[in-house]
Amino acid sequence: MSLALRFGALRHRDYRIFFAGQFVSFIGTWMQNTAQSWLVYELTRSPAWLGLISFLGFLPLSLFALIGGSVADRFNRRRLVLATNALALIIAGLFAVLIWLHAVEIHLVAVLVFLNGLVNAFDIPARQSFLVEMVGKEDLANGIALNSAMFNGARMFGPAVGGLVIAAFGTAWCMAANALSFLATILAVAAIRSRAPARQEKAPLRLLQSLREGAAYIRSSQLVWGVLGLVAVSTVFGWSYTVILPVYADKILGGGAVELGQLLSASGLGALSGAVFSATVASRFRPRKILLAGLLIFTLAIMGFALSRQPLLATISLALMGLGLILFNVNSNSALQQRVPDHLRGRVMGFYVLCFGGLMPLGSLQIGFVAEKLGVTLALLLNALICGLAVFAAARVLVQMRQRPVEEPAAASPSPINGFSIER
Template sequence: MAPTALPQFARALRSLNYRRYFIGQLISLAGTWMQQIAMSWLAYRLTHSALVLGMISFFGQIPILLFASVGGVWVDRVDRRKLLLATQFLAMMQAGVLAIVSWQALATPTLLMVLAFALGCLNALDVPARQAVAVQLVDNPDDLPNAIALNALLMNGARFVGPALAGVVVAEAGETACFVLNALSYLAVLAALAGIRLSAVPKSRGSALAAFHGGYRYALQHPTIRLLLLLVAGVSFFATSYSAMLPIFAREVFGGGARTYGLLVGSAGVGSLIASLVLAARDPAKPVGNLIAWAAPGIGFCLALFALTPWLGLAFVELMALGFCVIVTVAGSNTVIQSEVDEAYRGRVVGLYSMAFLGVSPLGSLAVGALAHAWGTRPTLLCGAFVTVLLGLTYRHVALGLGHAASGTRPDNPRR
C-alpha cells in the first residue's frame, strides 16, 4: 500500500521518518515485552515470592520516578535522535548481559534487580525522548495527535505480540532465548534511527537547574496538564501494578504456567491495542477528554471483577476491558497534554508524564507485592480497585468543573 493510500487513522505514517521509526520500534518493543515476561517468570521460578516480583518491577521502574524529570531537561537541550541511538544501544547491551547471566545459570533475585535498575536508568532518558520526538517525525504538525495515538498503538501492539511469543518461547526454549531475541530486536530500531533526519526544534538555554524548575512550574500552573498528571499518577500507583501479580494468578489461581501467564498479559494487551485503535481513528474534532472521564473509573471496576473471578476464560475478557480503560486514560491524557504543551517545554513535561505513568508504578508494585505477601493477592487488588474508582469519579467531577479538561479544548497558556 502506497503511503498516500494509508487510511485516516494511520495518517502520521505518511511521513517517511515516522514510518521508519514506527516499524523499528514495533520490532524492538515486541522484544522488550518478551524480556519483561521472561524476567518476571525467571524471578518467580527461582523464588515463588510475590514480594520478589514486586521488587523486580520496583527496581526496573523506580529510576523513571527519580530521573525522568532530569531526562526531560536533557531532551529539551540535546539532539533527540543521537540521544535515542545511545539509549537503545546501551539497552541492547543490557539484554545481552541478561542473556549471558541466564544461560550460565548465574541469575539470582539480587542480580535481576540490579539489571532491571540499569535498564530503568536508561529508560529515564529514553522514554521522554521517544515521547517528545514524535513532533519532529511528522511532516504535518496537524498529524501530531495521530502520531501520539499511533505511539500508544505501537506500544500495545508490541504488548500483545511480545507476551504471547514469550509464553511460547519460555515454555519451549527457556528464558534465555527471550533475552537473546530482545537483544537482536534492538538492531531494527537502531537501523531506523540511523536513517531518519529530524526537523529542528527550539533548544532550552540557560542552566539545567533553572530549566528543571521551569518545567515543574509550567506543568503545575497549567490546569489541564496538572489535572491529567495527577490522574495518571493515581492510576499507575493503585491500578496498573496488578500486572506484577499476574504470575501468581497464572499458577496459583488458574493452575497454569508460563503460557497462561503470557496469555493473561496478552489479553490486557488486546484491550490496550483496541483502545489505541479507537484513539487513532477518532475524529480530531471530538474531545478525547470525555473518553477519559468514562474510562478512568472503569479501570477500578474492571480490576475488581478480575480480582474476584475464579474462571480463566472470564479473566481474559476482564483483562481486555481493563487494558482498554487503562490505555484510553493514560494515552488519551498524553494526547491532551502534548496538544496543550508549549514546544519549549515539551521534553520536560513529557518527562513528568513519564514519571506519573511509569515512575509511580514501581511504588505501587512494591506496595502491592508487600501487601499481597501479608494479606493475599485478591484482597490487595480489591483495595486498589476501590481507590481507583474513587480517583476516576473525582477526576470526572473536577474535569467537568474545569470544562476545558473534559472537552480537550486549549486554555490560555499559564504564566511561564
C-alpha cells in the same frame, strides 16, 4: 474516510520507518518482560519479590526522569534515542549470557533491572519529544495514538510468544531475542531525516532552573496538573496489577509460563483496541470524557478480574482492563503534548514520565506486599476502589471547570532567566 486521513502520521516517511523499527523492538521487550517476571517467580516464589524487582526497574524513572526530560530539551533527540537503545541492547545481551551460564541470581537480576530502568529514564522523554519532529503538530495526536497501537500490538504478541519460548527453550532466549530486537530501532532511527528545530546558542544549562520552568508551567494549567494527577493514580493503583500476574496464573488458574503469556496478551489485545479507537474515532469526542471513561472501564474490569476463577472470565476482564487504561493513557498523553509549547515539551514530558513510570515503584511495592499479606483478590479489589474514587473526584472537578472559563496558562517567554535561556 481514507487511510491517509485516518492515520495521518503514516504520511511521514520518517515516522513509518520509526514505527516499523519500534514494533519489532517492543515485541522483544514484551518477551523479556514476560521472561523476567517468570524468572523472578521461579527464583523466589514470592509476590513481594516480584514487587521489589518491579520497584527497582522503575525507581530510576522516579530519580532521573526529570533530568532525562531536561536533557531531551537540551541535546539532539535522535542521537539520544540511538545511544539509549545501544545501551539497552548490551543490558539484554548480558542478561541472556548470565542465564545461559547458570550464573543468574536474584541480586544480579535486581542490578540489571535497575540499569535498564536507568536507560529508560533518558530514553522515554527523548522518544516522546522526538515524535513531534517526525510528524509535526498537525499529526501529533494521531502519531501518539498509533505509537500506543504499535506498543500494544507488540504487547499482544510478545508475551504469548515469550510464554511459548520459555516453555520450550527457557528464559534466556527471550532476553537474547530482545537484545537483537533493539537493532531494529537503531537501524530505523539511523535512517531517519528528522526535522529537528533550529537551536540557538544558550548559556550553560542550569538544571534546577530548567526543572523549575517546567514545574511553573504545570502549576499554571489546571488541565495539565489535573491530568498528571490522574496519571499518577492510574500508575500506582492501575498498572501495578501486572506485577502479580505470575502469582495469579499460578495460584488462581493453576497454570505456568504459557498461561502468564496468555494473560498478558489478553491485556495487550484490549489495549490495542483502545489505541486503534483513539487513532480513528476518539477525535469525535471530548478528550476529558474519554479519560474518565477509560479509567471507569478499567475500574469495573479489575473488579471482575479479581473475582474471576475461570480462564475465560479472567481473559475477558484483562482485555477490558487493557482497553480502559490505554483509552486513558493515549488521550492524557495527547492532551499534554498538544497543549505544551515546544521549548517546554521535554520537561513537561519528563514530569509525565515521572507520574507514569516514575511512580511504578510505589505501585509495585504496594500491590506486591498487600498481595503477600491479604492475597491477590483483596489487593486487586483495593486498587479498584481507589481508582473508582479518583474517577469520581475527577468528574466533580470537570463539572466545576465547565462552570467557569478556562484560563490559558502563561507559557514561559523566550527570555534568559538566571543564566538559562528557555528559548528554543
